[in-house]
Amino acid sequence: MGLRAAPWLLWFGVLGGGVAWSLHTVVDWGLEETVCRSGHDEVLGLPLRPVLFVLAVLFLAVSLLSTLASHVVWRRLRGAPADGDRAALRRQRASFMALVGLVGNVLFTIMLVMSTVAVLVIPVCAL
Numbered sequence: 001m002g003l004r005a006a007p008w009l010l011w012f013g014v015l016g017g018g019v020a021w022s023l024h025t026v027v028d029w030g031l032e033e034t035v036c037r038s039g040h041d042e043v044l045g046l047p048l049r050p051v052l053f054v055l056a057v058l059f060l061a062v063s064l065l066s067t068l069a070s071h072v073v074w075r076r077l078r079g080a081p082a083d084g085d086r087a088a089l090r091r092q093r094a095s096f097m098a099l100v101g102l103v104g105n106v107l108f109t110i111m112l113v114m115s116t117v118a119v120l121v122i123p124v125c126a127l
Contacts, residue, residue, distance in 0.1 A: 010073050010094055014101035016066025017108030024059035028052055036125035048124045056116040063109045070101035
């Protein structure tokens with residue numbers, strides 16, 4: 001895979017998990033806070049817990065896809081030649097970015113798994 005063919009895949013692999021976790025945190029908290037403060041536990045006639053669970057699973061899927069993307073890019077680019085030409089340096093930089101994305105995405109995926117479990121275990125609107 002040439003890096004010119006899919007730079008979006010590299011950036012998705014680097015940023016996808018962090019963006020998914022951040023959006024999950026904001027959307028989940030905002031939705032729960034808004035619904036619970038109104039004195040209800042339903043969103044558009046649906047119970048809040050399943051809505052939060054579906055959102056958590058969707059963000060978890062984005063994080064997993066981002067992890068997979070960074071892994072694919074890293075596997076294809078690792079071991080780039082260390083000579084000094086510009087193309088080799090770009091490949092090395094992209095390989096490093098993919099590795100950072102892979103490690104970060106694993107951590108974000110773990111946090112999203114824990115958040116998904118928390119939606120199932122912790123009562124909504126309990127306070």
